[in-house]
Amino acid sequence: MGVHPVNALDELRGWKAPGWNGLRALVTGLGVTGFSAADTLAELGAEVIVVDAKSSEKKQNDAETLRIVGVKGIRFGEEATSSIRHFADGAAPDLVITSPGWRPDSALISAAAEAGVPVWSDIQLAHRLxxxxxxxxxxxxxxxxxxxxxxxxxxxxxxxxxxxxxxxxxxxxxxxxxxxxxxxxxxxxxxxxxxxxxxxxxxxxxxxxxxxxxxxxxxxxxxxxxxxxxxxxxxxxxxxxxxxxxxxxxxxxxxxxxxxxxxxxxxxxxxxxxxxxxxxxxxxxxxxxxxxxxxxxxxxxxxxxxxxxxxxxxxxxxxxxxxxxxxxxxxxxxxxxxxxxxxxxxxxxxxxxxxxxxxxYEAGDHRIQPVAKQDGILWVNDSKATNPHAARASLAAFGEVVWIAGGLPKGMDYDALVESVGGRLRHVILLGTDSSQLAASLARHAPQVPVTAGFDGEDGEQAMAEAVAAAHREAQPGQTVLLSPAAASMDQFASYAARGEAFIRAVAAMIDHDDE
Missing domain, CATH: 3.40.1190.10 (Mur-like, catalytic domain)
Structure with a gap:
């Protein structure tokens, strides 16, 4: 069919637009977003190919479902995600629908830009339909x-x-x-x-x-x-x-x-x-x-x-x-x-x-989630605070805090955060394989606050258990032990949710041990 000129794609509005039928669409990623995009485009009569760098049992099952509904092909592997030319004649697609994580400088998105192929999110596709x-x-x-x-x-x-x-x-x-x-x-x-x-x-x-x-x-x-x-x-x-x-x-x-x-x-x-x-x-x-x-x-x-x-x-x-x-x-x-x-x-x-x-409304897990209270100490899971701005909001909600923090810093600057909350901190427990940036900010802007570090092993579950034990030793009645990392989780955990669940398990085990 060849690449649609931009003005032709502008006419793709509503379910009955004739241009959907036969449109060559390349979908990046076979997660939740990619699956829904490929399924939708196949229903519209488009020729669809999906590419994903990594395979899994779930993705293979989803791929089989998509083949049943008419998706032309699903390609796995790094090689598949470096090119936009997957259709039989080697031509570029008319349109790329990308999952959110794909950076503009990635090989495939860069190739689409160079070839003049529009790149849409699933949000734009939904808006057009x-x-x-x-x-x-x-x-x-x-x-x-x-x-x-x-x-x-x-x-x-x-x-x-x-x-x-x-x-x-x-x-x-x-x-x-x-x-x-x-x-x-x-x-x-x-x-x-x-x-x-x-x-x-x-x-x-x-x-x-x-x-x-x-x-x-x-x-x-x-x-x-x-x-x-x-x-x-x-x-x-x-x-x-x-x-x-x-x-x-x-x-x-x-x-x-x-x-x-x-x-x-x-x-x-x-x-x-x-x-x-x-x-x-x-x-x-x-x-x-x-x-x-x-x-x-x-x-x-x-x-x-x-x-x-x-x-x-x-x-x-x-x-x-x-x-x-x-x-x-x-x-x-x-x-x-x-x-x-x-x-x-x-x-x-x-x-x-x-x-x-x-x-x-009920607050979701891992966002200022009270998980236990014992001996006058409140334990709060805020693992979803993956940057300093989010951590500041949760730290500001409590008076005296034993703070469990750290993780993958993503190049963040922690100075402003520590300056704003230093007066609330009674002790800091540093988690993560590299907490040097946060440690340096604490030394500069809250030197009066005791810091316990060393919970940097790649076994996140063990590191969290040790960090919780350290917080337990330091916390006093009337204080809050707050997991609010101000950093991403991928250095020790699969996700912020996995990190939060590890905290909840460690707190529960600590309380059960105290009750024995």
């Missing part, structure tokens, strides 16, 4: 509410999904969380609303999404190795605001997100709505504390809306209270709830549904 015709006829097009940011995306999208469901909408969390977005648009019943989590990787390969409302929660240094520079990383995040129709939601405490909104090309009439864990100004959602400034359950903190009402100069709408949260309500969780509420309110969700959504 929209809902199935039968779902569109029954429900209309779903509202897209999109979320990105360095930290807090999953929490915010999960809260947003609960608010939408509480409002009687058929809604789904999708994208970088929950179901693949292509499964959502292929659902024959359709959805009223999609709460879409977007990573910077996905946004890099995605056109403007015409979202009803969009949000950037925060921007901090992360994934610079993938994007090349922090500026490129931020630019990809900022793409989420393009062509937003009702509300661009941003963090009043993070000036960079406001600058992104100011520079965005939005639909005429779209509003800038901010959130802050503080008394809100006009066009803002915020938190009103009690007269003594208390923010706990007894303090009666109230989440309020001064954006989505006519008399916002003089009035505010109560959305929820801190008592509505299920368990701990640290500042960053309140901010996530306010961001979710701002997106939900842009879609017409009622205030009482915001409260019901917060009440229904």
């Amino acid at each position: 929209g809902p199935r015709p039968e779902a569109l006829a029954a429900r209309g097009a779903p509202v897209w509410l999109t979320v990105t940011g360095t930290n807090g995306k999953t929490t915010t999208v999960s809260l947003l999904e609960q608010m939408l469901i509480a409002d009687g909408r058929r809604a789904a969390a999708c994208g970088n969380i929950g179901m693949p977005i292509l499964d959502a648009v292929r659902d024959p019943e359709g959805f009223d609303a999609l709460a879409v989590e977007l990573s910077s990787f996905q946004l890099h390969y995605t056109e403007p999404l015409d979202a009803t409302a969009s949000a950037v929660l925060n921007i901090a240094e992360d994934h610079v190795d993938w994007h090349g520079t922090r500026q490129s990383y931020a630019a990809d995040k900022a793409k989420i605001y393009e062509r937003t129709r009702v509300a661009c939601v941003y963090n009043a405490a993070d000036a960079a997100t406001g600058h992104m909104v100011a520079g965005a090309d939005v639909v005429e009439g779209c509003r800038a709505i901010s959130f802050a864990a503080d008394t809100p100004e006009m066009s803002q959602l915020g938190l009103v504390l009690s007269e003594d400034g208390a923010a706990g359950e007894d303090g009666g903190g109230i989440l309020v809306d001064r954006a989505y009402l006519d008399n916002r100069r003089h009035e505010a709408i109560e959305l929820a209270t801190l008592a509505d949260f299920n368990g701990l309500a640290p500042k960053h969780l309140v901010e996530n709830a306010l961001a979710a509420a701002a997106l939900a309110r842009a879609a017409g969700v009622a205030p009482e549904s915001v409260r019901a959504g917060i009440r229904a």
Whole structure:
């Protein structure tokens, strides 16, 4: 068929567009994203080839399923991922659909750029398709509410999904969380609303999404190795605001997100709505504390809306209270709830549904997850904090902390983190095969804090057990032992979840031993 000119690909909109049939599509990666993309394209009548550097039993089973539904070929191995020319005549594909982890400088993506072959994310493919015709006829097009940011995306999208469901909408969390977005648009019943989590990787390969409302929660240094520079990383995040129709939601405490909104090309009439864990100004959602400034359950903190009402100069709408949260309500969780509420309110969700959504929300594992309390010491698993920005949010939620930290640092600078939280630290337990960067920051900016290191073996389970034992020896009643690594996990663990589970097991074993 040959490479489609760009303007021909521009015509690929909707399920019935004739250009899908016979389109040559190369899909990179046979994970969840790649499988859904290949399955969708095969259904559309495209000629599909999938490439993946590594095989596994699951991938082989998925490959067999894809062959049954008409995928032309699945190629495994490093050689397969270095070229785009896999079709029988040696020609380039018309389109590449890439999984999020594939860097722009990888051999295959670079080859596509050199050949002039467009590269799309699964998000862009879903945006081009929209809902199935039968779902569109029954429900209309779903509202897209999109979320990105360095930290807090999953929490915010999960809260947003609960608010939408509480409002009687058929809604789904999708994208970088929950179901693949292509499964959502292929659902024959359709959805009223999609709460879409977007990573910077996905946004890099995605056109403007015409979202009803969009949000950037925060921007901090992360994934610079993938994007090349922090500026490129931020630019990809900022793409989420393009062509937003009702509300661009941003963090009043993070000036960079406001600058992104100011520079965005939005639909005429779209509003800038901010959130802050503080008394809100006009066009803002915020938190009103009690007269003594208390923010706990007894303090009666109230989440309020001064954006989505006519008399916002003089009035505010109560959305929820801190008592509505299920368990701990640290500042960053309140901010996530306010961001979710701002997106939900842009879609017409009622205030009482915001409260019901917060009440229904249950925090996911490995994000400020209390796992035990013994002898007045709280043990908390925050393994999902894989960068300094996320760790700062969790450390700020507690008064006196024995901090278990470290891992694969990804070139992070820890100075600002240690400067901001040094006063809370009572002891630091350094985990990870190379914790030298964090150790150096602690020596410079918190020299008064005792540090115990040496838990650097490649056996992560053993290293974690020893780190927990060390924390147990040092922690005092009234303190919190917090696993919040501020680093990736791959030096000692398969994932941040594996690291968190190792912490939970080590804490449980330690408590069982004490009870004997």
